[in-house]
Amino acid sequence: MTQTVPSVLFVCVHNAGRSQMAAAFLTHLAGHRVEVRSAGSTPADAVNPAVVEVMREIGIDISREVPKVLTTEAVEASDVVITMGCGDTCPFFPGKRYLDWELPDPAGRDADHIRPIRDEIEQRVRALLDELQIAVPA
Numbered sequence: 001m002t003q004t005v006p007s008v009l010f011v012c013v014h015n016a017g018r019s020q021m022a023a024a025f026l027t028h029l030a031g032h033r034v035e036v037r038s039a040g041s042t043p044a045d046a047v048n049p050a051v052v053e054v055m056r057e058i059g060i061d062i063s064r065e066v067p068k069v070l071t072t073e074a075v076e077a078s079d080v081v082i083t084m085g086c087g088d089t090c091p092f093f094p095g096k097r098y099l100d101w102e103l104p105d106p107a108g109r110d111a112d113h114i115r116p117i118r119d120e121i122e123q124r125v126r127a128l129l130d131e132l133q134i135a136v137p138a
Contacts, residue, residue, distance in 0.1 A: 006132050007035040009078035015040025015067035017048045017106035018084040021118055024055055024062045025125040029136040034129075037074050043067035051106055054114045080128070099128075 023038035
């Protein structure tokens with residue numbers, strides 16, 4: 001049986017910044033047309049407060065999100081795995097589509113330095129939706 005809803009997993013080391021923003025954008029733009037997961041190889045205790053702030057500025061609230069540990073099951077259940085700076089700590093499974101998005105780590109940065117990262121992630125998520133042939137508002 002073919003899965004009709006694609007599944008995307010965003011992975012970064014702490015699951016407190018980049019992967020949280022990417023998952024939030026994909027959920028915001030695609031809704032239930034894409035199954036979205038995010039995780040970290042070494043999850044932080046909480047999402048970066050400055051990341052929460054810059055996402056709130058554009059109307060996306062991630063204040064209730066919690067960093068999650070990367071599991072083999074999450075990778076196996078995903079059609080596309082997008083890594084963001086986790087290097088060799090991310091498991092690799094043959095047959096999965098992997099993308100590596102090289103983006104600065106927002107850890108330790110203030111909102112002014114995180115906004116360009118946020119905007120780049122939004123552009124990449126929109127391009128991914130185009131590739132997945134899922135129409136979204138401009």
